[in-house]
Amino acid sequence: MKILRDRVYSEWFWAYMFLGVDIAWSIVFLFYPILRAFLYSFQNFTLENVGNPQFIGLANYIKILKDTTGWWYSIKISVLYTLGVVPVGVLLPLGLALLINPLDKKSQNFFKAAFYLPGVVSGVVVALVLRWIFYPEVGLINWVLVKFGGHPQTWYANPDLALFTLILMSWISSHGWGIILYSAALSRIPKSIYEAADIDAASSWTRFWKITWPLLKPVTLYVVIISIINSLQNFWGAFFITRGGPMRATEFVNWRIYTTFYMDGNYSLASAQAVILMLIIAILSVINFKFFGKGVEY
Amino acid sequence: MSKKFIGVLLLVSFLLLNTSAFAQKEDVINVIISVTAESGAAAYWVEVGKAFERARPGVKINWVFPASWGDYIKKLNLALAARQGPDVAWGNADYLNVPGRGLENLEDIISIPQEYFTEEELAAMGPAVLYNASYPDRGLVIWPWSVYTGGIGNMIVNATYLKSVGLSPDKIREKGWSTEEFVKAMQKIKAKYNADAFYLPPAELERAAVIIYESKKRPMYQAGLGTGCGSPYFDLETGEVILDEKLLARSWGWVYDLIYKYKLVKAESRGFKSGDVMDAFLKGAIVGFFGGPDNLATIKRHNQDVAMRKIKGKIINAAIVPVPYVKESGFGPVPDIISVYGYYNFKQVPYKGDAHTKNVLDFCDFITSVAFQPYLAAQGFPAVDTRLYSGKYAMLPTLYDLTDPNISYWLNFMRVVNLPGSGHLLRGLAYTPEARDAISKWYNESYIFNLEAMVYNKKTPEQAAKDTVDALKKIGASTKIFTPKAKDVKKMMDDFERQREVHLKQLGLWNHPLTWRGIK
Numbered sequence: 001m002k003i004l005r006d007r008v009y010s011e012w013f014w015a016y017m018f019l020g021v022d023i024a025w026s027i028v029f030l031f032y033p034i035l036r037a038f039l040y041s042f043q044n045f046t047l048e049n050v051g052n053p054q055f056i057g058l059a060n061y062i063k064i065l066k067d068t069t070g071w072w073y074s075i076k077i078s079v080l081y082t083l084g085v086v087p088v089g090v091l092l093p094l095g096l097a098l099l100i101n102p103l104d105k106k107s108q109n110f111f112k113a114a115f116y117l118p119g120v121v122s123g124v125v126v127a128l129v130l131r132w133i134f135y136p137e138v139g140l141i142n143w144v145l146v147k148f149g150g151h152p153q154t155w156y157a158n159p160d161l162a163l164f165t166l167i168l169m170s171w172i173s174s175h176g177w178g179i180i181l182y183s184a185a186l187s188r189i190p191k192s193i194y195e196a197a198d199i200d201a202a203s204s205w206t207r208f209w210k211i212t213w214p215l216l217k218p219v220t221l222y223v224v225i226i227s228i229i230n231s232l233q234n235f236w237g238a239f240f241i242t243r244g245g246p247m248r249a250t251e252f253v254n255w256r257i258y259t260t261f262y263m264d265g266n267y268s269l270a271s272a273q274a275v276i277l278m279l280i281i282a283i284l285s286v287i288n289f290k291f292f293g294k295g296v297e298y
Numbered sequence: 299m300s301k302k303f304i305g306v307l308l309l310v311s312f313l314l315l316n317t318s319a320f321a322q323k324e325d326v327i328n329v330i331i332s333v334t335a336e337s338g339a340a341a342y343w344v345e346v347g348k349a350f351e352r353a354r355p356g357v358k359i360n361w362v363f364p365a366s367w368g369d370y371i372k373k374l375n376l377a378l379a380a381r382q383g384p385d386v387a388w389g390n391a392d393y394l395n396v397p398g399r400g401l402e403n404l405e406d407i408i409s410i411p412q413e414y415f416t417e418e419e420l421a422a423m424g425p426a427v428l429y430n431a432s433y434p435d436r437g438l439v440i441w442p443w444s445v446y447t448g449g450i451g452n453m454i455v456n457a458t459y460l461k462s463v464g465l466s467p468d469k470i471r472e473k474g475w476s477t478e479e480f481v482k483a484m485q486k487i488k489a490k491y492n493a494d495a496f497y498l499p500p501a502e503l504e505r506a507a508v509i510i511y512e513s514k515k516r517p518m519y520q521a522g523l524g525t526g527c528g529s530p531y532f533d534l535e536t537g538e539v540i541l542d543e544k545l546l547a548r549s550w551g552w553v554y555d556l557i558y559k560y561k562l563v564k565a566e567s568r569g570f571k572s573g574d575v576m577d578a579f580l581k582g583a584i585v586g587f588f589g590g591p592d593n594l595a596t597i598k599r600h601n602q603d604v605a606m607r608k609i610k611g612k613i614i615n616a617a618i619v620p621v622p623y624v625k626e627s628g629f630g631p632v633p634d635i636i637s638v639y640g641y642y643n644f645k646q647v648p649y650k651g652d653a654h655t656k657n658v659l660d661f662c663d664f665i666t667s668v669a670f671q672p673y674l675a676a677q678g679f680p681a682v683d684t685r686l687y688s689g690k691y692a693m694l695p696t697l698y699d700l701t702d703p704n705i706s707y708w709l710n711f712m713r714v715v716n717l718p719g720s721g722h723l724l725r726g727l728a729y730t731p732e733a734r735d736a737i738s739k740w741y742n743e744s745y746i747f748n749l750e751a752m753v754y755n756k757k758t759p760e761q762a763a764k765d766t767v768d769a770l771k772k773i774g775a776s777t778k779i780f781t782p783k784a785k786d787v788k789k790m791m792d793d794f795e796r797q798r799e800v801h802l803k804q805l806g807l808w809n810h811p812l813t814w815r816g817i818k
Contacts, residue, residue: 047375069743136566157569159754243500246568247750248743262368264738 034278041272047265060272071273073248074256075280077163081252082231084167089227090220092171093178098212100179101186112183116176127240130169131156159247166237166250174230178223185219186212221293225285232281253277325650325657326358330377331388332370335363343665350664357657378406383644385658390639391430391440391722408643410438414659425797430638430718434727434786440640441662447590450505450512450621451634451716453496454593455586456579457617459487467617471707473811474631477510477552480622484562487585494584495556497567497575498753503553505588505621507749511542511549512632513623518798518816519791522635522720530724531737531770532779534788539774543767550752551759558755565753580614588621594704618704620812633717633814641665715813720791728784736773744769 041060045053064071100111118126133140134155142152155165189212197207213220238244238255245251257277261270329347333339340363347359362384364370377383383406412420420428423442431440457467463486465475475483484495496502508523520540523529533540556563567574576593578584580600587593597616603609623631641662643655725734744766752762773779795816802808808815 047371049379052379070739136569154566154569157566159750159756162569242569245746245750247754247756248747265371 037271037274040268041275043268045268045271047267053268056268060269061276063269064272064276071253071256074251074253077249077251078232078234078253080163081167081234082228084164085170085231085234086224086227088167088171089175089178089231090223093175093223094182094216094220096175097179097182097186098208100183108183112176112180115179118173119176123236124240126173127236130173131241133172134165134169156242156250157246159245159249162242162246162249166234166242169237169241170231170234178227181219181223182216185216189215221288224292225288228284228288229281232277232284324356324358325654326360327386327654327658327661328360328362328384329386329661330362330364330370330374330384331386332367333363334365346665350661353664354657354660357661359661378644381406381645381647383646385643385646385654386662387642387644388443388639389440389642390446390637391719406644407436407439408645408655409436410441410643410659410662412437414663425794425801426636426716426718427638429790429794429797430636430722431640432790433723434783434790440638440642441659441666442638443640443666444638446637446639447634447716450508450588451632452590452618453586453588453621454579454597454616455619456493456582456584457615459491459493459582459585460617462490463487467619468703470619471617471703474620475622476625477513477622478625481556481560481562484556484585485560488562491582493582494564494567494578495562496584496587497570497578498553498563498565499568499570499572499575501572502575502588503568503749503753504746506556507550507553509549509621509632510552510624511545513629514542514545515628515630515815515817518717518795519720519788521633521717521814521816530720532733532774534728534780534784534791537774537779539767539771541767541770543763546767547760547763550749550763554752554759557753565755568750568753579616580611582612582614590618594618594702616704618707631715631812631814633715635719636716637719715807715810717814718794720787723787723790728780728787730778730781732777733773733779736777740769740773 040053042055042057043053044056044059096111096115100108103111135142136154136157137152139155141155146152153161156162158165193211193215194207197211202210233254234252235254235258238250238252239258242250244255244259253273254277257270257273260266260273264270329343331343333343340361344361347361351357351359362373364373374384374387415423427442427445428438431442432438455467460467460470460483463483465479465483480495487493488495496506498506511523512521519534520530523541531539531541553563557565570578575584575587576596579587580597594616597614600609600611601613604611604613621632623629643658643662729737748757748762748766751757752759757765799808802810802813807813
């Protein structure tokens with residue numbers, strides 16, 4: 001009895017110890033800033049009155065929602081970016097994982113590591129490399145285009161191409177984590193199911209559509225939600241490469257929040273913008289779970 | 299024994315009390331400048347502070363070095379909000395006095411008595427510096443230390459290219475050049491070297507686009523477009539929009555023609571970074587760019603590296619020349635806009651007394667002393683074009699190679715031809731908070747957007763200018779633009795214009811071909 005009590009005590013103790021670190025971290029660096037941002041969003045807290053912010057109710061929210069040329073324009077840009085990024089952000093990792101999965105263990109590891117590499121490199125480095133690849137005059141892509149008889153493009157320096165260029169950059173650089181998730185999910189699908197399909201003489205497409213795809217649904221749902229969140233929160237492209245331009249073509253919501261905060265010095269307005277973005281993401285995630293999570297087994 | 303012991307104890311206590319009393323009497327000067335603690339400059343400033351402490355026993359300098367520029371602004375604002383602003387803070391009139399960025403609480407700033415400067419010092423600074431460091435009814439509030447230019451009036455060009463097509467930088471510096479002469483020269487250079495006229499990254503496009511606009515003569519209080527939301531877009535007297543649509547279209551159209559008619563500028567260079575401009579200039583890919591003589595140091599280093607074969611490349615013979623202007627009736631040379639940096643002294647609660655204020659102002663005088671200039675120069679801090687007007691050591695001839703015609707031209711041009719920026723007065727005093735917000739939004743969402751739309755050939759210059767001015771008119775129709783202080787600002791500008799005329803006439807420069815003279 002004592003041994004059991006000790007063991008339980010010990011297990012609980014260590015469980016709380018490990019959880020405690022994470023909970024403390026989340027409280028200090030996640031929940032507290034969110035709470036403060038929420039409180040600031042109801043104040044007129046700007047650089048002008050740092051020491052004397054006042055409660056102004058919903059004024060910041062009303063100002064944002066009425067800002068058709070600013071806020072809603074940024075929402076439009078972020079939504080367009082999300083629509084461009086998410087489908088490919090799901091299908092490309094899935095396709096690559098399907099290609100990698102049949103390979104031997106060594107090759108699998110090599111490709112997984114290679115595709116995941118941009119994920120462990122600093123975002124600044126990735127942005128600078130991508131900027132060089134798409135540089136309007138002498139970038140790598142233009143060099144390749146010219147070599148194959150194409151015309152060099154101005155990419156992110158062109159208002160018609162800038163958003164697409166950032167979408168393209170996302171396709172190139174941010175699918176590593178999706179490949180890892182899909183590879184892990186694929187390896188967990190029991191071979192016996194495929195063997196049964198083989199006995200029924202199922203085609204490759206039927207095997208994928210009737211077995212692989214339904215069994216990958218939980219991962220797909222996760223990848224979709226995370227991709228939507230990442231896309232709506234996109235910032236690095238605007239910050240390191242386009243500065244929101246040209247012609248406001250890449251004026252994402254997060255870029256607007258950044259400029260409102262750092263350039264305009266309007267902390268409470270930026271906080272309200274961040275709260276609205278958080279709500280939008282939360283609503284979209286709930287919708288995803290509700291409509292696309294049906295039949296998903298975890 | 300015990301009496302002896304008590305006696306010693308009393309003596310020690312007395313001495314300790316006295317020492318602490320002396321320590322309390324020590325006058326502490328709190329200083330915050332935008333230098334990070336890790337930088338070499340911070341160590342230097344600490345040494346400067348110690349030197350002052352040695353010269354002034356009883357005064358202690360307490361440095362606050364921020365972690366970043368943002369941290370600097372935050373620290374400063376928090377201190378001001380608590381009515382415990384630092385005794386000395388570094389900043390400029392145009393930037394730090396923008397409401398929303400700090401230091402705008404004018405009542406917190408102690409004016410510097412004019413008597414603190416000698417006649418020679420005031421003359422050396424000139425009216426433009428004094429104006430830019432002052433406020434209506436407040437006089438001088440910044441201890442002037444350094445001066446930056448807006449970069450609109452001058453540009454750095456490849457002298458070899460210009461000479462090869464028969465143009466002399468010396469002559470351009472003497473008499474200026476017209477926009478037509480500029481285009482012809484660039485066409486010849488393009489044919490000869492395949493070099494573009496200039497690039498269009500942020501700041502460069504904004505400067506190029508207002509060259510013709512700024513070349514038009516107008517009252518001084520209407521000059522200075524291209525300085526963002528602090529520009530004079532509304533008439534200080536009538537409150538009406540003064541951004542001239544036709545002139546704006548012509549000014550932007552000049553850039554449009556350079557891109558699409560003459561093919562001397564690449565539209566896609568709008569997407570380049572500022573650093574790309576210097577790279578292109580050093581490679582000979584562009585003829586010039588808009589900037590001050592601090593860029594000459596970079597070019598000089600490049601030339602040294604090429605000469606010493608540290609890097610491959612060509613030696614670039616750079617020259618500073620005024621930007622081209624319209625040689626027609628009603629037009630004239632483009633003035634550069636200066637921005638003064640210096641030191642503020644803040645009131646504190648409770649008030650520490652006049653002796654403290656005097657110590658603070660003496661310290662300001664001390665830290666702008668020429669004695670520290672060689673050290674500063676060796677550290678590369680601050681940049682070469684910043685140390686122009688520093689108290690009695692104004693112009694700092696020892697630091698500049700005055701035999702370099704670029705430098706001597708620029709120093710002279712800077713002192714007498716340039717105009718002071720009025721952004722700090724417009725933003726800080728004249729515009730209402732609602733107008734500031736609306737103008738700032740308009741500048742980003744309409745002015746820059748339409749300018750870029752024209753660069754990318756999405757709109758004609760006329761359409762872009764019309765849309766821009768129309769959007770501005772909407773602000774004028776729906777927002778209260780000016781505060782009652784606007785009248786004082788206008789008066790101050792008019793006073794400056796008169797002082798400037800007297801000053802230039804005293805210097806015999808009133809009729810100089812490059813002296814900007816507006817209309818009244």
